[in-house]
Amino acid sequence: MKRTFQSWLEGDLDLLSEIPDAAEVRNLSRRKLKDIHKEERSRIRALPVTRRVARLERRAFRSWYRILAVGCCMALLGVFLFMTAHVTRYGEENPRASEVADRYLAHGVEETGAINAVAGMILDYRAFDTLGESHVLFTALICVMVLLQRDSKNMRPDYEDYFRIRQEWYYPTEQDPILRRVGMVLGPGILMLGCYILLGGHLGPGGGFSGGAVLGTGLVILASALGDETVDRILTGKRFRWISFVALCFYSLAKGYVFFTGANGLENHIPKGTPGAILSAGLILPLDIAVGLVVGCTMFGFYSLFRRGSIGGQ
Amino acid sequence: MEFVRNFPLLTIILSLVSSVLCTLLSGRAAKRYTVILETLLILMAGAVLAYTIRSGTSFTYVMGEFPAPWGNEIRAGVLEALMAVMLLTVLLCGVQGGWRFLELDVEQSKHNLYFSLVNLFTAALMALIWTNDIFTGYVFLEIMTLASCGLIVAREIGRTTLAAVRYMILNLLGSGLFLLGVVMLYNLTGHLLMVPMAGAVSELVEEGAQMPLTFSLAMITIGLGIKSGMFPFYFWMPDTYGASTATSAVILSSLVSKAYIFLLFKILFRAIGAEVYVALPIRAILLLLGVLGMAAGSVSAIRSGSLNRMVAYSSAAQIGYIFMGLGLGTEAGFTAALFQILAHAVTKSLLFLTTPRLSLVSGDSMLFQRIQGSGRRAKDAGVFFTVAALSMVGIPVFAGFSAKLLFAVAAVETGRPWVILAVMAALGVSSVLNVLYFIRTVIRIYAKPQDAGPEEPYPVPKELRRQYRVSAAVLTGLNLFLGLFSWVTANLIRQGLSMFG
Numbered sequence: 001m002k003r004t005f006q007s008w009l010e011g012d013l014d015l016l017s018e019i020p021d022a023a024e025v026r027n028l029s030r031r032k033l034k035d036i037h038k039e040e041r042s043r044i045r046a047l048p049v050t051r052r053v054a055r056l057e058r059r060a061f062r063s064w065y066r067i068l069a070v071g072c073c074m075a076l077l078g079v080f081l082f083m084t085a086h087v088t089r090y091g092e093e094n095p096r097a098s099e100v101a102d103r104y105l106a107h108g109v110e111e112t113g114a115i116n117a118v119a120g121m122i123l124d125y126r127a128f129d130t131l132g133e134s135h136v137l138f139t140a141l142i143c144v145m146v147l148l149q150r151d152s153k154n155m156r157p158d159y160e161d162y163f164r165i166r167q168e169w170y171y172p173t174e175q176d177p178i179l180r181r182v183g184m185v186l187g188p189g190i191l192m193l194g195c196y197i198l199l200g201g202h203l204g205p206g207g208g209f210s211g212g213a214v215l216g217t218g219l220v221i222l223a224s225a226l227g228d229e230t231v232d233r234i235l236t237g238k239r240f241r242w243i244s245f246v247a248l249c250f251y252s253l254a255k256g257y258v259f260f261t262g263a264n265g266l267e268n269h270i271p272k273g274t275p276g277a278i279l280s281a282g283l284i285l286p287l288d289i290a291v292g293l294v295v296g297c298t299m300f301g302f303y304s305l306f307r308r309g310s311i312g313g314q
Numbered sequence: 315m316e317f318v319r320n321f322p323l324l325t326i327i328l329s330l331v332s333s334v335l336c337t338l339l340s341g342r343a344a345k346r347y348t349v350i351l352e353t354l355l356i357l358m359a360g361a362v363l364a365y366t367i368r369s370g371t372s373f374t375y376v377m378g379e380f381p382a383p384w385g386n387e388i389r390a391g392v393l394e395a396l397m398a399v400m401l402l403t404v405l406l407c408g409v410q411g412g413w414r415f416l417e418l419d420v421e422q423s424k425h426n427l428y429f430s431l432v433n434l435f436t437a438a439l440m441a442l443i444w445t446n447d448i449f450t451g452y453v454f455l456e457i458m459t460l461a462s463c464g465l466i467v468a469r470e471i472g473r474t475t476l477a478a479v480r481y482m483i484l485n486l487l488g489s490g491l492f493l494l495g496v497v498m499l500y501n502l503t504g505h506l507l508m509v510p511m512a513g514a515v516s517e518l519v520e521e522g523a524q525m526p527l528t529f530s531l532a533m534i535t536i537g538l539g540i541k542s543g544m545f546p547f548y549f550w551m552p553d554t555y556g557a558s559t560a561t562s563a564v565i566l567s568s569l570v571s572k573a574y575i576f577l578l579f580k581i582l583f584r585a586i587g588a589e590v591y592v593a594l595p596i597r598a599i600l601l602l603l604g605v606l607g608m609a610a611g612s613v614s615a616i617r618s619g620s621l622n623r624m625v626a627y628s629s630a631a632q633i634g635y636i637f638m639g640l641g642l643g644t645e646a647g648f649t650a651a652l653f654q655i656l657a658h659a660v661t662k663s664l665l666f667l668t669t670p671r672l673s674l675v676s677g678d679s680m681l682f683q684r685i686q687g688s689g690r691r692a693k694d695a696g697v698f699f700t701v702a703a704l705s706m707v708g709i710p711v712f713a714g715f716s717a718k719l720l721f722a723v724a725a726v727e728t729g730r731p732w733v734i735l736a737v738m739a740a741l742g743v744s745s746v747l748n749v750l751y752f753i754r755t756v757i758r759i760y761a762k763p764q765d766a767g768p769e770e771p772y773p774v775p776k777e778l779r780r781q782y783r784v785s786a787a788v789l790t791g792l793n794l795f796l797g798l799f800s801w802v803t804a805n806l807i808r809q810g811l812s813m814f815g
Contacts, residue, residue: 079533082526094501143467260323
């Protein structure tokens with residue numbers, strides 16, 4: 001028993017190999033499919049393999065696994081509690097950690113031109129980290145595309161069913177009158193709010209990441225209220241790729257230019273402007289827009305890939 | 315300022331831009347472009363290496379207008395440049411040599427996405443090597459984690475999905491611990507850049523406030539240990555390395571885990587300070603875990619029933635060597651560990667390039683019974699596999715031998731009987747176990763097959779065969795270079811370590 005568990009843990013044992021595929025029953029209505037799936041699940045539960053796994057897990061969990069897990073968690077908890085005792089209390093000033101933060105607060109406005117100290121910090125003082133951070137999202141998007149993209153280019157015969165099933169399985173949100181009406185009212189407002197947060201990042205709370213998230217949400221709401229085809233007309237797959245490309249390339253190249261000039265002691269000729277004006281704070285505003293576009297596209301891309309396996313239609 | 319000092323920045327920015335560009339290209343174009351880009355990056359890193367060796371100093375590069383404690387920084391010395399050159403060469407060989415398997419494993423329309431991920435990984439690798447800032451390390455560590463998950467699932471079979479999920483859960487646990495450690499260190503010291511942090515840490519040690527420091531460093535070490543496959547946390551290895559396509563396996567086994575370990579090196583040396591680290595109890599624990607990992611990884615490799623899982627498990631043992639070197643806590647130990655990073659990167663990539671070839675000529679199976687005689691069917695892969703296996707075992711003239719020799723010398727130099735005994739015993743046991751499974755496999759692939767042996771199911775074009783042979787030959791050459799001229803690399807590493815602190 002222990003050996004079986006060990007080989008399952010290491011991935012040698014495929015416990016699902018005895019379970020047949022339900023491919024032949026795909027061409028059915030939603031309700032019928034639901035029943036079939038219910039039946040399938042109960043059948044799987046009754047299989048000897050499943051019972052064996054369940055028994056195995058129960059045994060393994062009953063004995064050492066639980067004790068070990070609790071022990072590890074308690075040890076970690078103790079460490080964290082101990083560490084918390086050494087952290088500065090909320091609202092108090094940290095005597096050690098003040099050097100860098102004080103400089104950001106005292107000279108942030110004159111050095112970066114941004115009234116919002118956070119924007120100045122992440123997009124000017126520590127812009128390299130944020131350059132990486134915006135590519136983290138892009139990486140996640142590429143991973144989801146590798147995993148889920150199904151479109152005309154990689155069509156295999158067994159995918160034809162796949163699209164039909166998706167259409168039948170998913171609730172057609174655009175036919176829901178309430179969602180449609182509410183989405184029509186709210187969607188443009190949310191998009192406007194997103195743009196506002198995006199553009200005001202250097203003046204107050206907001207910026208590329210939060211604004212982009214709101215923009216993406218607005219697009220998702222519009223897509224579910226008006227139907228995917230409506231949004232496809234504005235945001236085709238090609239445009240989607242180009243927006244990501246231009247925004248991220250602009251970010252990398254603009255910041256690369258600033259890093260290059262800064263390190264070589266050259267003048268970078270980027271005007272800081274008057275703090276408080278909408279066109280101020282040097283590169284922060286354009287970078288915010290670039291980040292916002294990437295984040296918005298990524299959020300909508302996730303939705304679209306999970307919902308229908310492609311961005312901007314097949 | 316000399317122009318060559320801009321090259322570290324350029325390697326990162328160029329890879330980032332290329333990753334986005336690859337999504338717009340076709341698969342074939344993306345691959346050609348990636349190969350050209352990586353050649354360029356190797357040349358740049360080589361220029362930095364030559365510059366740092368000639369000038370005998372390292373340099374920091376301010377990212378933007380704001381100097382040390384306020385803005386980001388990257389740093390280049392002999393050690394960083396050496397790592398960059400070697401690891402990028404391995405990456406290039408992996409991409410070139412793995413192309414024939416990529417054609418079979420990854421869907422044609424996703425090749426451009428695959429190379430986009432490879433470029434993102436390259437950017438993260440470069441950033442982790444050059445960084446002089448702990449938080450930059452965290453950000454690019456995230457990119458590397460996500461990109462490696464993508465590289466695993468690119469081969470769309472059930473096993474890779476399972477492997478990627480397991481890999482991601484463990485890696486996110488590691489990232490979380492690392493982030494917590496970084497947050498605590500920031501709270502204690504008030505800095506994220508490594509040099510100011512080291513100053514604050516030595517003040518803390520003088521005040522006697524060592525406990526919180528130890529715990530935060532322990533969290534960082536465990537986090538990076540989970541991600542790189544330290545002793546108790548290596549169970550994700552076989553599926554992750556064994557099931558993904560050859561290029562991904564090369565990247566994951568030879569480069570990803572090495573990048574994490576190199577980041578740990580940087581943190582220990584530059585953010586904590588070598589003297590502080592040597593005095594902490596973490597060192598002894600690392601030594602113990604390294605020694606245990608060397609034995610446990612080999613035992614798991616012996617017990618596994620298929621070629622790819624065996625090769626993957628042997629990584630756990632080799633990672634154990636590196637942590638053992640870290641745990642020795644002397645300069646010779648660190649040199650040996652860094653040498654082992656390079657030796658293992660060169661050897662394991664060769665193994666992962668040859669195993670899929672051996673399995674392809676055996677009816678696409680990795681099982682030991684099926685691969686019998688595969689070295690006769692695929693002559694080139696058989697030879698390259700034998701070379702890599704001999705290096706893993708530690709036969710002189712190959713890189714593995716030099717690494718083991720360096721470890722033994724380092725252990726003797728410590729002068730502590732228990733340490734010498736433990737390290738020698740571990741080296742001996744590990745070598746014997748290595749012989750047990752690697753030489754057994756070499757004999758098996760040259761033994762007479764029980765039946766006639768299946769035909770090669772997927773014939774490949776000649777051009778790809780040449781690419782494959784060339785990249786495997788380059789890796790073999792690097793292996794021999796590390797083995798025969800080990801003092802060149804070891805001296806470079808020593809020089810780099812002396813400018814590290």
